[in-house]
Amino acid sequence: MLIRDLIFKPSTHEEDFIFIDKPHIWQNLRKWVAMIDFYHPSDANEFQYSIIGRKGLNKILPLNIEYVDRLTRTSARAEKTHGANHYSIKNLIFAGAKKSMVQGYKVEVVTQIIPNGESAQISWSSDARSWVIGSRNFTIVAEARKHIEKNSSLKERSQQVVAKIAHLWFHHLESLQLNSISLEDLKKDLNAHTLVGTLISDEGVLQYNENVKLVFSNIVKNKSHRMALLPEQSSAIFAKYNLGMVETKSLGFHQTYD
Numbered sequence: 363m364l365i366r367d368l369i370f371k372p373s374t375h376e377e378d379f380i381f382i383d384k385p386h387i388w389q390n391l392r393k394w395v396a397m398i399d400f401y402h403p404s405d406a407n408e409f410q411y412s413i414i415g416r417k418g419l420n421k422i423l424p425l426n427i428e429y430v431d432r433l434t435r436t437s438a439r440a441e442k443t444h445g446a447n448h449y450s451i452k453n454l455i456f457a458g459a460k461k462s463m464v465q466g467y468k469v470e471v472v473t474q475i476i477p478n479g480e481s482a483q484i485s486w487s488s489d490a491r492s493w494v495i496g497s498r499n500f501t502i503v504a505e506a507r508k509h510i511e512k513n514s515s516l517k518e519r520s521q522q523v524v525a526k527i528a529h530l531w532f533h534h535l536e537s538l539q540l541n542s543i544s545l546e547d548l549k550k551d552l553n554a555h556t557l558v559g560t561l562i563s564d565e566g567v568l569q570y571n572e573n574v575k576l577v578f579s580n581i582v583k584n585k586s587h588r589m590a591l592l593p594e595q596s597s598a599i600f601a602k603y604n605l606g607m608v609e610t611k612s613l614g615f616h617q618t619y620d
Contacts, residue, residue: 363398363399363400363401363490363503364398364399364401365396365397365398365399365415365501365502365503366396366397366398366399367394367395367396367496367499367500367501368391368395368396368397369499370391377421378423378451381421381423381454382450382451382454385454386587388420388421388454389420389587390587392417392418392419392420392421392582393418393419393420393421393481394416394417394418394481394483394496394497394498394499395414395416395417395418396414396415396416396417396494396496396501397412397413397414397415398412398413398414398415398487398489398490398494398503399411399412400412400413400489400490413487413489413554413584414554414584414585415485415487415490415494415496415501415503415584416483416484416485416494416495416496416501416556416584417483417485417556417582417584418481418483418556418558418582419558419580419582419589419590420589423451423454423455424451425455426452428452429452429455429456430619432619463616463617463618466617467617468615468616468617469615469616469617470612470613470614470615470616471612471613471614471615471616472593472610472611472612472613473610473611473613474579474608474609474610474611475608475609476560476579476608477560477562477577477608478560478562479560479561479562479563480497480498480523480527480560480561481497481498481560481561482496482497482527482557482558482559482560482561482576482578483495483496483497483556483557483558483559484496484527484531484552484556484557484559485552485554485555485556485557485584486548486549486552486553486555487503487553487554488549488553488554490503491505492504492505492509493505493528493531494556495524495527495528495531496524497520497523497524497527497561498520498523499520500518500520500521500523500524501524502524502525502528504528504532506532507528507529507532507533510525510528510529510532523561526561526574527561527576530561530574530575530576531576534576534604534605535548537604538603538604541604543603543604548603551599551602551603552581552599554583554584554585555581555582555583555584555591556581556582556584557578557581557605558578558579558580558581558582558590559576559577559578559579559606559608560576560577560578560579560608561574561575561576562574562575562576562577563575575606576605576606577606577607577608578596578600578605578606578607578608579596579607579608579610580593580596581595581596581599593610593612597610
């Protein structure tokens with residue numbers, strides 16, 4: 363088994379241009395993706411198949427007030443001020459919502475307050491029979507806490523962050539067991555799905571010997587072009603397994619920009 367963390371590293375300007383020119387890349391190439399390659403048990407050189415081990419959200423594009431303000435959202439001045447790709451980015455953000463409105467549907471606007479901290483992603487892989495745990499461009503695969511403790515080679519800062527996330531996760535799994543909450547149900551709910559969250563400190567400054575915790579905001583289906591599950595779907599899973607959640611608030615349903 364081989365873990366490959368995929369890194370997409372153009373400049374911000376180049377990245378926006380690529381996403382505008384090829385929207386399917388924005389849909390599918392997420393922030394922090396890890397692939398797992400599987401090889402034949404008796405022949406390490408015989409490749410069998412790959413899966414997505416974990417997957418984050420799409421890049422969050424800048425939401426300028428000009429995109430929704432009545433006076434500026436169709437103005438040529440904003441295009442001159444912000445560059446030729448100004449309205450292309452706006453359309454990339456709002457195309458789905460506008461299409462739904464044109465078709466007669468209402469669109470719910472939801473806000474989330476994401477705290478400062480380190481990115482955290484956790485998924486269950488039935489293929490690997492293990493938890494896939496990562497942050498940024500580093501991933502580990504572990505079935506139990508002992509697999510983390512056996513690995514003493516995690517020296518880099520990013521590796522230490524992932525090790526901390528893993529320890530917190532396995533501690534939470536132990537608390538679920540003490541409360542007779544089925545881990546098998548949790549594995550079924552998170553198989554080929556990624557919990558997207560943040561490792562934070564109560565004190566606001568993240569030091570790894572402090573009291574830190576995990577809070578989650580979204581769940582991403584690994585084999586889907588959709589950004590994430592609906593907020594109410596994710597919230598139900600968070601509540602079912604006593605997972606910390608970020609503040610999420612609905613601003614109501616809308617059928618037009620106005």
